[in-house]
Amino acid sequence: MRKTVEVPILSRRVTEGGQIVAIEVSRPRPVGGKVECAYRLADTRRTTEGPDSLAALYRALLEIGDLLAQANRGASARFVVPANLGFPVPPAGDRPDAVDGADVVATQTITHAGDRHTIAIGRPVPAVGGDGMLCLFRVDGETCAIARGWDGVDAVLNAVAMIGARFRLATDWPLSPAGGGFAPGVATVVATGATTAI
Numbered sequence: 001m002r003k004t005v006e007v008p009i010l011s012r013r014v015t016e017g018g019q020i021v022a023i024e025v026s027r028p029r030p031v032g033g034k035v036e037c038a039y040r041l042a043d044t045r046r047t048t049e050g051p052d053s054l055a056a057l058y059r060a061l062l063e064i065g066d067l068l069a070q071a072n073r074g075a076s077a078r079f080v081v082p083a084n085l086g087f088p089v090p091p092a093g094d095r096p097d098a099v100d101g102a103d104v105v106a107t108q109t110i111t112h113a114g115d116r117h118t119i120a121i122g123r124p125v126p127a128v129g130g131d132g133m134l135c136l137f138r139v140d141g142e143t144c145a146i147a148r149g150w151d152g153v154d155a156v157l158n159a160v161a162m163i164g165a166r167f168r169l170a171t172d173w174p175l176s177p178a179g180g181g182f183a184p185g186v187a188t189v190v191a192t193g194a195t196t197a198i
Contacts, residue, residue: 009026009105010024016042024040028050028106034050035049035053037049037057039063039064041068048060052107053108056106059175104121107120123152124155132148132149133154134146134148135158139166145162
């Protein structure tokens with residue numbers, strides 16, 4: 001019996017020993033005083049936690065990337081294409097066909113140069129023409145920006161990288177509510193609740 005996570009917002013299939021292995025990541029949700037993000041990798045369901053939905057989602061992507069990198073050690077170049085955080089880029093025919101609306105799946109508020117900025121990341125949607133996935137994101141009330149990727153995982157990771165570049169943040173900025181993941185003295189994170197639409 002296949003173990004699934006709650007309605008997946010991101011998915012990818014990779015090859016391991018000639019077998020297709022599915023990776024699914026669910027929408028982060030509040031649990032107690034934290035936010036939890038469930039994911040499934042090779043029929044094993046796991047969860048990560050964070051102070052907010054973006055931190056929990058990003059931590060899940062990091063854990064999956066670490067698990068894939070560990071599985072790849074000792075293998076003879078199983079993943080021979082570019083990768084983000086250990087995720088192999090899927091072949092063109094392996095991308096999902098459809099994803100429902102671009103609702104917000106993760107939010108976080110950061111303080112940068114004394115100003116608070118609320119960041120919202122949307123659920124990835126197929127690009128027009130089916131060439132990859134798009135991830136809308138917004139900083140404060142500005143016009144939405146768009147990150148593109150081979151699939152939803154790649155699109156979300158590119159959105160996080162684009163936001164980090166804009167504010168000159170360290171690569172793992174979504175994980176650091178105390179500011180430890182940021183370039184020194186640049187920004188801090190304040191946990192926020194989830195919103196429903198970009």
